[in-house]
Every structure is written in C-alpha cells, then in structure tokens.
Amino acid sequence: MRPSRRRAAIAVTAVAVLAAAGCAESSRDGSGDKAVKDTLVFGVAGDPKVLDPSFASDGESLRVARQIFETLVRPEEGGTKASPGLAESWTPDAAGTTWTFKLKTGVKFHDGTDFNAEAVCENFNRWYNAKGLMQSPDVTPYWQDVMGGFAKNESAELPESLFKSCTAKDAATVDLAFTRVSSKIPSALMLPSFAIHSPAALKQYDASNVTGSADDIKYPEYATAHPVGTGPFKFKAWDLPNKSLTLERNDDYYADKAKLKTVIFRTISDENARKQALRSGDIQGYDLVGPADVEPLKGEGFNVLTRPAFNILYLAINQKGNPALAKPEVRQAINMAINKDALVSSKLPPGAKAAIEFLPDTVEGYNPDVKKYTYNVEEAKKLLASAGASNLKLRFHYPTEVTRPYMPNPKDLFELISADLKAVGIEIEAIPLKWSPDYLNATTSGSAHDLHFLGWTGDYGDAYNFIGTMFDRQKDEWGFNNPELFAQFKDADSTADQAARVEKYKALNATIAEFAPGVPISHSPPAIVFGKGLTGITPSPLTDERFVGATFQ
CATH class of the missing domain: 3.10.105.10 (Dipeptide-binding Protein; Domain 3)
Incomplete structure (x- = not known):
C-alpha cells in the first residue's frame, strides 16, 4: 500500500449525517452494550480521500473500499497469497499471457444488477480506455503501477500497457489478455483499485468524468456519494464536516452476511484522542496503535491484534x-x-x-x-x-x-x-x-x-x-x-x-x-485494536481487515 502522496484536492459532496451514528455513543467501556451490538464505530487517523478505489492510494480510502467492493482475486484471510474472490478459479494459457477466470454466479451489485463476465469487461475497459485527467498518475495510481499505460497514451512518459483486452466468453467465464508475461498477474488483481463496480452505476453517475486540472482534480459524484460494489456492506452516507462515513449491511449479500448492521468510520486525527475514545466507548476500534500502548491496552482487556510485519x-x-x-x-x-x-x-x-x-x-x-x-x-x-x-x-x-x-x-x-x-x-x-x-x-x-x-x-x-x-x-x-x-x-x-x-x-x-x-x-508489526467484546476480525499483513465477520460478544 503506497503512502498517500497524491496532490489532488478532492471535491467531495457532503451527505447528511446518519441519525444512526448517534446510537454508538451510549457504550462507555468499549465492550458493546445493547445500544451498539449491531454498530461498530471505528476511529481512523484521516478522512478517506475518495470512494472509488480506482482513484485511491491512501489507506483510509482503501479500508472503506474493502468493505463495499470485491475483486476477482482476494488475499487469503490473514495472509498475502491470492485466493478466490469474485472469481472461483483462474488459469493461464501456455504462453502465460492470457488468463481465464471462472466467475461466481448468483452475485448481484448493491443496485440489484447482475455481476457477470460483461461487468468485468466493462470495468477493465473503463480503466484501459481512460482519457484526459484519468491518465494522471495522481488519479489512477495503481493502474499505472501495475498496468503501465492505456489504450492510447496521451503522454510520451507513459509506457505500453501490460493489459491488452478483456473477453466475456460466457456469463461466468472471462479472458484477460496481457501483452507479456508478468509476475504481477494474478496477484495484483487483489488490489482494491481493481474492484469490480456496477456498470449501470458507472454509467448513471458518469464515473469517469474527472474534471479540473492536475493541481485541482475534481472527481465525479460516483466517487464521492454513489459507490456501488458487491461487498458485504454498502455505502449509506458521508458527512465530511462531521468526519463520519457510514456503511450499512448488504442484506442481499450472496455469502455469509455481516453480523453488524452498521459500520461508521469516524476521523480522529490525534492518536491519544483515539485511545481515549476507545476507553470511553465512543468508538469500538482504531488502527495504528502506538507501540507504547499495546501492552497497556491488552492489560485493560481490549482486543489488540498484531499484524505480521509486511x-x-x-x-x-x-x-x-x-x-x-x-x-x-x-x-x-x-x-x-x-x-x-x-x-x-x-x-x-x-x-x-x-x-x-x-x-x-x-x-x-x-x-x-x-x-x-x-x-x-x-x-x-x-x-x-x-x-x-x-x-x-x-x-x-x-x-x-x-x-x-x-x-x-x-x-x-x-x-x-x-x-x-x-x-x-x-x-x-x-x-x-x-x-x-x-x-x-x-x-x-x-x-x-x-x-x-x-x-x-x-x-x-x-x-x-x-x-x-x-x-x-x-x-x-x-x-x-x-x-x-x-x-x-x-x-x-x-x-x-x-x-x-x-x-x-x-x-x-x-x-x-x-x-x-x-x-x-x-x-514493524503494526497493531489494530478493538473493544473488549468485539471479535471476528482477522489481522492482515496487507491491512485487509474485513468487518463482515465482526460481532459483539
């Protein structure tokens, strides 16, 4: 995960704050009483920069994206190896340049439309055919890190694209062709930036209409208020003035549904303030625990999870x-x-x-x-x-x-x-x-x-x-x-x-x-902490913690 080093001044559409956000305030010991058994408030160090992971490089944007969106290939739980995501299996051809993915069936996007091979190709073609500011490294950082250039490069500094084409062979089978063998495939496809979006939502909200200038990039409404994936949670509201972003459970999720009804990401930039908010019960977890706080928090009964050093x-x-x-x-x-x-x-x-x-x-x-x-x-x-x-x-x-x-x-x-x-x-x-x-x-x-x-x-x-x-x-x-x-x-x-x-x-x-x-x-093995009664989250060396299994005991 790259450090967030993008210059973009993101134009964000503030959304009305959820009344439900207040329900987490009554737990005073971080343990999750009746008022919060279906709601997790998680303290984050900074605001997400954008809700479309195609444009994201900062950890907080990607943390949110991992709950809303899914990728063809995902990291194994708690590890780094590629495992099935929206694709059940994948195999290369003899030359190693074309990979065939067998897709899961019965999966729907949050807007009720079908996930299928055509949807996969719509997404890859969107990235590959990017134009204008979409070709700025500040806008599509991970596409350029992995794939290089685009169908028609607008800068001589851009290399040839590693990606070549996407072919939907049938509803559940898709071929991804590349210009050469690369160690990045298929593992890089587990990046949230390669998450699959609803083609209908991309079209409805003109998701590729990035405007402004290189020094003042303005993202379309889709990227600030209408992200639509297939994940266990779906977007509900982003109240930027109050530094609160709310997700709700996707009750139509095709796999094991989330036990939580609501996840709220609350920005608390000061580390000591995050710690005190955990102790008071105003939040039920936060990331980037200070090294000196690991043992004291464990001693107080909080669930401190240490990620493998990666x-x-x-x-x-x-x-x-x-x-x-x-x-x-x-x-x-x-x-x-x-x-x-x-x-x-x-x-x-x-x-x-x-x-x-x-x-x-x-x-x-x-x-x-x-x-x-x-x-x-x-x-x-x-x-x-x-x-x-x-x-x-x-x-x-x-x-x-x-x-x-x-x-x-x-x-x-x-x-x-x-x-x-x-x-x-x-x-x-x-x-x-x-x-x-x-x-x-x-x-x-x-x-x-x-x-x-x-x-x-x-x-x-x-x-x-x-x-x-x-x-x-x-x-x-x-x-x-x-x-x-x-x-x-x-x-x-x-x-x-x-x-x-x-x-x-x-x-x-x-x-x-x-x-x-x-x-x-x-x-360093960074630590993430949760409330005393909150379990079901596996620490990830990739910071790929999934909240779908979180539950209050």
Whole structure:
C-alpha cells in the first residue's frame, strides 16, 4: 500500500449525517452494550480521500473500499497469497499471457444488477480506455503501477500497457489478455483499485468524468456519494464536516452476511484522542496503535491484534539535488552511520526488526546475503573523507501530523537518526512538513530534498511489489537513472518460471544493496485494536481487515 502522496484536492459532496451514528455513543467501556451490538464505530487517523478505489492510494480510502467492493482475486484471510474472490478459479494459457477466470454466479451489485463476465469487461475497459485527467498518475495510481499505460497514451512518459483486452466468453467465464508475461498477474488483481463496480452505476453517475486540472482534480459524484460494489456492506452516507462515513449491511449479500448492521468510520486525527475514545466507548476500534500502548491496552482487556510485519521504513537519499549524494561512498557512509538496532529497540513496537534490504524476509526473493552496512561511526567518517564530503550539510525532511504502520512517531525517528548523522560529521537542516500534501509533494518530486522518511506496506506477496515499486524506473524521490538496474527489473518481472524469478529477485536485492539508493531501516508489526467484546476480525499483513465477520460478544 503506497503512502498517500497524491496532490489532488478532492471535491467531495457532503451527505447528511446518519441519525444512526448517534446510537454508538451510549457504550462507555468499549465492550458493546445493547445500544451498539449491531454498530461498530471505528476511529481512523484521516478522512478517506475518495470512494472509488480506482482513484485511491491512501489507506483510509482503501479500508472503506474493502468493505463495499470485491475483486476477482482476494488475499487469503490473514495472509498475502491470492485466493478466490469474485472469481472461483483462474488459469493461464501456455504462453502465460492470457488468463481465464471462472466467475461466481448468483452475485448481484448493491443496485440489484447482475455481476457477470460483461461487468468485468466493462470495468477493465473503463480503466484501459481512460482519457484526459484519468491518465494522471495522481488519479489512477495503481493502474499505472501495475498496468503501465492505456489504450492510447496521451503522454510520451507513459509506457505500453501490460493489459491488452478483456473477453466475456460466457456469463461466468472471462479472458484477460496481457501483452507479456508478468509476475504481477494474478496477484495484483487483489488490489482494491481493481474492484469490480456496477456498470449501470458507472454509467448513471458518469464515473469517469474527472474534471479540473492536475493541481485541482475534481472527481465525479460516483466517487464521492454513489459507490456501488458487491461487498458485504454498502455505502449509506458521508458527512465530511462531521468526519463520519457510514456503511450499512448488504442484506442481499450472496455469502455469509455481516453480523453488524452498521459500520461508521469516524476521523480522529490525534492518536491519544483515539485511545481515549476507545476507553470511553465512543468508538469500538482504531488502527495504528502506538507501540507504547499495546501492552497497556491488552492489560485493560481490549482486543489488540498484531499484524505480521509486511512493510519497510526507509530513509530515501535523493541523488539529484546534492552532487555529494551521487557518490556511492557518501550513501554507504550514511548507511553505516545509522544505529538501526537502537532505533528499533527504543522506538518501534515489539517484534520489529532492523532491515538489511527493502524487502521483508517473509517474501520470496529476500536475500540474506546482500551487502550489509554495520553501524560503524569511524568507518562512516573515513568514507565521507575519501569522498571529499567531511563537511556535508543535508536537508532532512520529516513529516508531521501523521502516523503510519511503518512509522509510529516520525519526529522521534528523525531526532535519533539526525543525532547519528551528526556524530559522523554531517550537518542537518531539519525541514518538518505537514504530511499531506506538503511533505508528500516535497519528497516525491523535484530536487529540494536530500533525505526523507517514507515507507511501504505490501499490496500482495510478490517481491516486485516492494522493490519494483521503488526502483524499477527513474523517479524524483530517489533522483537517479540506472538503466542496468531497470533492465534487471524488466527481466525479472517477465520471467514466467516462479523459481527462476525468485532467484532474479535475490540478485536484484544484491544489486540494490551495493548501489545503496537509501537506507532500509526496519520492518514493524503494526497493531489494530478493538473493544473488549468485539471479535471476528482477522489481522492482515496487507491491512485487509474485513468487518463482515465482526460481532459483539
């Protein structure tokens, strides 16, 4: 899951707040008394940005989308492997470029229309034939990350599309054709951005009519007030002024129906305020539990669920803005200067570990034999001196007003790492910026940043989704051009044999470690908490928690 780094100023249609939202206020201990046994109020750190997951990249939008929409392929419960979603099975042809999906039958969208192969093709053709602002990476981020370009690219910077065509062979059988073999298929299709929408609703609300400009994107009514999927919950209201979004149970759901009648997402940006709201019973759950709060909340009887670590926190080094950072010795010195073990033990949750590469050890392609940069102050000083950078001054950006699964307290992390860098003679200029949009804009474009924090939570269990997302092409965040590395990625991605592809990923990790484009810092197991009597939710390494099974005991 990418950090939300989109510039779009989303025009949202505020909807009347549900009277039902008030029914959750009477439980004072988070345990779920009679007033709330059918309602879950979940505290979120920020407002969703958009309700059409085709346009979403932020975690809160995708959390809501996972309850409303479904994909052909879904992550296994509590894991990362592909399992049946709206498709019961899928098989590739001999060439590995056309995949046949056998679809579930008897499934209906929330508007009562039928889910079938034609509906699947309507969705893929909508994405593939996108025009105008729909081709902006700020509007269709995941389509471009996975598929590349479109039927008719309007920018020379867009690559050829991986997707080629969709064919409905019969109502329950669909062929998806691709221009080449890719490791992303079928696993990437579990992303909420590839959720299947009602074609009738897409047409009724002109869902592809994105207007405005690149700096002021305005989404159509469908994306702010009328999302229609096949999931266990359906949209009811979004009261943006009161920071409340309400879903209701889909009583016509084809599988096991939700036990809850209502789910309300309430925005509470301050972590301590979320914790107090849980304790008072105003909410019955929240995400991104502070590391220091895990054990106390468990001790109070709350249901704290720890996700498996499936993320990376990294320090990015921008080679474009400062000539010294283009020297490998300087980047290696920065790697050696940081005491990762001290950072992990003092600032991250139990179970976190220091990283040696930009990939968790739970993903095939992890390479334990990459070049390792052991914490060594004196050696870092020597490397800086040999590169003529003993008096280096760097602009270090860090975010404010944010908590991420991989980054619980950015200011604390900044202070520790800054102290490490100063100890080897690097002068630091601190540049704190509000997370969205200031920090994300500043660190993912241009050349004004030297160092900054970002991270990544995996979308699916493939190495490309981590290291390819960061390093498979030239990007402003890192400021380097390495054609040999990019060619390695293209080769690995198009390797059909899984065992051979894993070995190529291992080689890529070794190449990246030698090149040292940044500092992989840590992998953290983030926690999510629920009220004392709330059960039935399985923690997911992909943050793919499904509320359909939630129930109050």
